[in-house]
Amino acid sequence: MRSPDMTAEKTVDFIFDFGSPNAYLVWKLLPDIAARQGATVRVIPCLLGGIFKLTGNQAPMVAFGGIKGKMDYEMLETRRFIQAHGLSAFRFNPHFPVNTLILMRGLVAAERAGVGPAYLEAMLAGLWEQGLKLDDPAVFVAVAEAAGLDGAGLLAATGDPEVKAALMANTEAAVARGAFGVPTLFVGDEMFFGKERLGQVEAQLAAAG
Numbered sequence: 371m372r373s374p375d376m377t378a379e380k381t382v383d384f385i386f387d388f389g390s391p392n393a394y395l396v397w398k399l400l401p402d403i404a405a406r407q408g409a410t411v412r413v414i415p416c417l418l419g420g421i422f423k424l425t426g427n428q429a430p431m432v433a434f435g436g437i438k439g440k441m442d443y444e445m446l447e448t449r450r451f452i453q454a455h456g457l458s459a460f461r462f463n464p465h466f467p468v469n470t471l472i473l474m475r476g477l478v479a480a481e482r483a484g485v486g487p488a489y490l491e492a493m494l495a496g497l498w499e500q501g502l503k504l505d506d507p508a509v510f511v512a513v514a515e516a517a518g519l520d521g522a523g524l525l526a527a528t529g530d531p532e533v534k535a536a537l538m539a540n541t542e543a544a545v546a547r548g549a550f551g552v553p554t555l556f557v558g559d560e561m562f563f564g565k566e567r568l569g570q571v572e573a574q575l576a577a578a579g
Contacts (some may be wrong), residue, residue: 380409380578382571385544385554388477389420391462392565394498397490398457399568407575413490415477418470418552425550429467432556434533436565451565468497469505472528476510478536479527479578485519492517517527534557 382404388391393551397413401473404411422428452460473493480489496502496513503509507525514521527533544554548561557574 373374375513380575381557382406382409382411382575383556384411384413385415385416385421385469385549385552385556386413386477387552388473388493388497388504389418389468391460391466391554393494393553394457394460394494395448395451396555396565396568397494399455399565400571401557403568403572404575405453409575411479414544415474415481415537416538416541416544416552417474419539421463421549421551422543424542427550443446447566451506460578461499461501462503463497465501468503471505472507472525473504473564474509475528475533475537476514476524478533478540479524479530480519482528482533482541483507483520483524484533486515489524490517492519507531535554 382400384393384396384400388517389395400411403409407424427433430444431441434444452458476493477486477489480486492513496506496509504512504513504544509522511525512525546557549563551563553563553565555567555571557578560574562568562571562574
């Protein structure tokens with residue numbers, strides 16, 4: 371039997387796409403969970419659409435839209451989660467679904483430029499607090515510039531073949547690990563899907579010692 375890799379178990383890999391409102395909600399809690407458990411979070415940019423294509427999955431609104439009461443309950447559960455954790459800044463984006471291709475390539479580019487955390491926070495706020503249409507390049511640049519980033523440079527970098535390839539490689543690797551949607555979290559080899567699993571994520575980190 372393989373010995374457990376305790377270092378790996380103290381790292382949380384967050385399979386991430388800006389386009390998931392639940393990814394926003396997870397991110398608002400995950401850093402504090404990791405800090406309490408002495409863990410590091412690695413945000414891994416992936417294309418949710420690519421994950422769906424590779425796994426045959428669909429967005430909940432498509433997959434469950436025809437089931438009586440299902441989406442109403444999902445919205446109720448989200449409201450409960452927001453209230454329980456005081457996430458009152460959250461607003462459902464009026465432009466949803468937003469094409470996140472530029473945003474996700476931008477995150478890869480921002481990480482390469484050493485400004486990943488600032489970019490992540492700015493774009494999450496723009497999409498899920500301010501209700502902006504961030505698949506519009508002009509809006510993208512404006513939000514980045516307001517955060518003190520090189521908006522034009524980041525936008526240009528979204529066309530870099532290496533950036534494109536890195537995003538696709540991340541997406542394919544996430545599916546190879548078992549991911550079928552976002553938000554997916556890995557603690558070592560253990561996979562957790564959805565914001566409702568954050569308690570299990572913290573328990574797994576605590577058990578790692």
